[in-house]
Amino acid sequence: MKNIGFQGYALLLVVFFMSFFGCKNAKNDHKMRLLSFDTLYTYNNIDVYTHPDAPQMKVTVEYIFPNNDEEILNTFNEKMFGAKGVVGNAGTALNNYVAFLESYYRNNADSTEAVHLPEDLLAKTFHLCNEIAYQDTMFVSGRIDKILYEGGIHPSNEITLFTIDRHTGKTLNERDLFVNGYQESLSKLLVTALQEKYGKENPEDLEPEGFFNTEEISSNGNFMLDDKGILYCFNEYEIATYALGAIFIRIDYATLSPILSPDSPAHFYFR
CATH class of the missing domain: 3.30.565.40 (Fervidobacterium nodosum Rt17-B1 like)
Structure with a gap:
């Protein structure tokens, strides 16, 4: 039997790994589209x-x-x-x-x-x-x-x-994104974003607009991500009267960064 030598074995290893990872990449190629x-x-x-x-x-x-x-x-x-x-x-x-x-x-x-x-x-x-x-x-x-x-x-x-x-x-859920104990900080960010949206200096100034007790506003898990940040939706009667309809609150990633966990998939947009 002919000895293929060190270079032959090295070539076989290269072919094997190229084939293995090539198949693996091909299997997940649709994820890149x-x-x-x-x-x-x-x-x-x-x-x-x-x-x-x-x-x-x-x-x-x-x-x-x-x-x-x-x-x-x-x-x-x-x-x-x-x-x-x-x-x-x-x-x-x-x-x-x-x-x-x-x-x-x-x-x-x-x-x-x-x-x-x-x-x-x-x-x-x-x-x-x-x-x-x-x-x-x-x-x-x-x-x-x-x-x-x-x-x-x-x-x-x-x-x-x-x-x-x-x-x-x-x-994704909130636990996938944020550090432990995020709830209070996130609630404050949501109320602050509401104040900016409606041009109010204080949280209680939102109540005459039709919002319920602003001290009780907290995240509800009803959100989506895009390349700009997170968008929350509060449905009718959740935090405000029916007349205001669904309330949408957007927070950008820079504002969220202090409560994002180190392995949060949202860091994809910071790279």
């Missing part, structure tokens, strides 16, 4: 009441989802549809969710209402949609809007913000 997206739309009329003359519930869902990363898609499905969305397929997740809505509202409807209440108080509409707010090779951030009208003066509106770490496929 921006996500692409498709959209699904559905419109359904649901017979909520058994009474034949009762109005149907109108359900519309518009779903924007990634089509080139299965791991991120699973997280999108779960954020959009909850436990009903954990199926790995956007179309199936959407259909399962609509079926769940139909079953839920039928089971919780009082059929006697259809006889005794006027139609405008029986009419129900449900609208769910999302949008992509920001993405790069590190994060993808989105917004989900849920609007439910069940009669009365106005609908209920709920906005959910989120950021997914593309390298883990997981949704």
Whole structure:
């Protein structure tokens, strides 16, 4: 058997490591590209009441989802549809969710209402949609809007913000970003940002604008990241009256830096 010698072994090692790391990089290459997206739309009329003359519930869902990363898609499905969305397929997740809505509202409807209440108080509409707010090779951030009208003066509106770490496929939470004991400092930053937004010198000056007790304002975990900083959303009635709508508060990374943990993925934007 021919001896290939030291140079031969060295060459084999080089080829092996190039092949190994080349395959590894190829496997994660899609993480270095921006996500692409498709959209699904559905419109359904649901017979909520058994009474034949009762109005149907109108359900519309518009779903924007990634089509080139299965791991991120699973997280999108779960954020959009909850436990009903954990199926790995956007179309199936959407259909399962609509079926769940139909079953839920039928089971919780009082059929006697259809006889005794006027139609405008029986009419129900449900609208769910999302949008992509920001993405790069590190994060993808989105917004989900849920609007439910069940009669009365106005609908209920709920906005959910989120950021997914593309390298883990997981949704970020505050503990991923901040040092231990961050809550009090972050709350102060949020109130200060509100003061700047509304041109107020003191926190209590916000209350005549429609805000509740500013001493009780604290982070709620409803946030997203982009390349500028963090954006929080407080839904109707969380910290202010319905008339003010959802309250958005932005804080830049330089302001956040004292409470960012050393291994916070937000440091990606400081490099």
